[in-house]
Amino acid sequence: MKVVRVVAAVIRREDQVFATARGYGEFCGQWEFPGGKIEESETPQQALIREIKEELNVDIAVGECIDTIEYDYATFHLSMDCFWATIINGQLELKEAQAAKWLSKVDLDSVTWLPADILLIDKIKKVL
Numbered sequence: 001m002k003v004v005r006v007v008a009a010v011i012r013r014e015d016q017v018f019a020t021a022r023g024y025g026e027f028c029g030q031w032e033f034p035g036g037k038i039e040e041s042e043t044p045q046q047a048l049i050r051e052i053k054e055e056l057n058v059d060i061a062v063g064e065c066i067d068t069i070e071y072d073y074a075t076f077h078l079s080m081d082c083f084w085a086t087i088i089n090g091q092l093e094l095k096e097a098q099a100a101k102w103l104s105k106v107d108l109d110s111v112t113w114l115p116a117d118i119l120l121i122d123k124i125k126k127v128l
């Protein structure tokens with residue numbers, strides 16, 4: 001099966017994390033952490049800084065890796081490196097997402113996550 005390597009940022013502000021709803025495609029309307037595919041020659045951290053600038057127009061500092069999520073979708077295998085991140089410059093703008101929310105621990109179950117993200121949410125809950 002095709003392997004898609006993705007990187008995602010769990011942007012943190014005090015006890016909240018920033019989630020976005022997909023604005024297009026197969027998973028339109030479902031919630032995720034901003035990020036995208038790692039291009040050849042990029043490190044995961046470089047890919048994450050680039051994607052967040054493209055999608056949200058802010059600069060981030062990339063922190064520790066939370067987990068690498070491995071998940072089989074119907075047509076591909078997802079391998080997703082998930083990092084803590086903080087905004088270091090700029091105001092959030094939604095360039096691609098249809099909606100966004102800052103979620104605290106008790107709000108994490110209130111949105112419909114992409115299937116692969118369920119595995120990550122438990123880890124985030126332990127830290128928030």
Ligand SMILES: Nc1nc2c([nH]c(=O)n2[C@H]2C[C@H](O)[C@@H](COP(=O)(O)OP(=O)(O)OP(=O)(O)O)O2)c(=O)[nH]1
Pocket residue numbers: 004006007008031032033034035036037038078080114115116117
């Ligand atoms: N960014 C992101 N992608 C996720 C998450 N969970 C999850 O299953 N995915 C999947 C959905 C997509 O199949 C893939 C990410 O691809 P993408 O479409 O965002 O990447 P991209 O912007 O580089 O690609 P493209 O649309 O330009 O082709 O990973 C998540 O939390 N964040």
